[in-house]
Amino acid sequence: MWFPFLHDMFEAGNKGAIGVFDSGYGGLTILDGIRRRMPDYDYIYLGDNARAPYGPRSFDVVYEFTLQAVRKLFQMGCPLVIIGCNTASAKALRSIQQNYLPTEAPDRRVLGVIRPTAEVVGRLTKTHHVGVFATDGTIKSESYKLEVKKLFPEVTLTGQACPMWVPIVENGEYDKPGADYFVKDSINKLLEKDPEIDTIILGCTHFPLLYDKIRKYTPSHIALIPQGHYIAESLADYLKRHSDMDQRLTKGAKCQFFTTESSQKFSENASVFLKESIEAHRISLT
Numbered sequence: 001m002w003f004p005f006l007h008d009m010f011e012a013g014n015k016g017a018i019g020v021f022d023s024g025y026g027g028l029t030i031l032d033g034i035r036r037r038m039p040d041y042d043y044i045y046l047g048d049n050a051r052a053p054y055g056p057r058s059f060d061v062v063y064e065f066t067l068q069a070v071r072k073l074f075q076m077g078c079p080l081v082i083i084g085c086n087t088a089s090a091k092a093l094r095s096i097q098q099n100y101l102p103t104e105a106p107d108r109r110v111l112g113v114i115r116p117t118a119e120v121v122g123r124l125t126k127t128h129h130v131g132v133f134a135t136d137g138t139i140k141s142e143s144y145k146l147e148v149k150k151l152f153p154e155v156t157l158t159g160q161a162c163p164m165w166v167p168i169v170e171n172g173e174y175d176k177p178g179a180d181y182f183v184k185d186s187i188n189k190l191l192e193k194d195p196e197i198d199t200i201i202l203g204c205t206h207f208p209l210l211y212d213k214i215r216k217y218t219p220s221h222i223a224l225i226p227q228g229h230y231i232a233e234s235l236a237d238y239l240k241r242h243s244d245m246d247q248r249l250t251k252g253a254k255c256q257f258f259t260t261e262s263s264q265k266f267s268e269n270a271s272v273f274l275k276e277s278i279e280a281h282r283i284s285l286t
């Protein structure tokens with residue numbers, strides 16, 4: 001199947017949209033933040049909904065799936081891909097940057113969401129005690145702990161896996177009373193581990209939809225860090241510093257959505273995330 005929007009981008013000649021990839025819907029919160037900050041650019045969003053969630057999967061499988069998605073976005077003409085998934089950023093990004101890009105796509109770039117989020121921590125925490133809510137896979141990878149330690153050695157980071165939060169969001173229960181128990185339980189467990197925490201990273205792109213409930217049960221003196229805004233600021237700064245890449249990006253304020261699952265289902269659920277009507281297309285990564 002051929003899409004006119006992609007044809008327009010290819011006709012621009014070696015230029016293309018910014019690709020945003022996620023295992024499902026969560027990366028839409030990253031896309032939303034980026035589009036608000038940089039509305040003139042073109043975007044292609046790709047959700048691997050048929051194989052979501054990535055959280056419980058092994059490093060090797062997440063790498064394989066993520067690389068397939070990155071390749072697909074490259075084929076669609078994207079010079080730059082943002083992995084808007086914490087699990088994929090934790091388990092696959094470094095290998096893609098170090099092993100795949102230098103030989104297979106040296107003129108393309110792939111960026112993640114963990115380092116830009118970690119960079120924010122130092123200027124927000126006063127106690128130097130930071131928490132992170134994430135999937136089990138992201139917590140086990142210790143990616144946040146490693147990135148924060150490199151940037152801010154004085155900061156103690158404590159993680160809490162929230163295995164029920166993604167299914168709650170994916171099933172549209174994020175604003176229902178049933179979500180309260182699981183949100184409150186994870187908050188209590190994190191603060192029991194380290195009562196001195198004054199800043200918490202929402203280390204999964206699904207979690208902003210639970211923000212109101214997280215805020216409700218988190219002490220008011222603790223700052224919450226959703227990722228969309230900070231990733232957008234980091235990307236804008238990156239393109240300012242890399243004008244050669246910026247010049248390769250098309251700027252027509254267009255956005256196209258693809259999913260490996262039902263296009264109708266994706267369109268309905270994505271519209272909830274973005275608060276706008278969208279039309280998605282089904283695509284295969286294999």
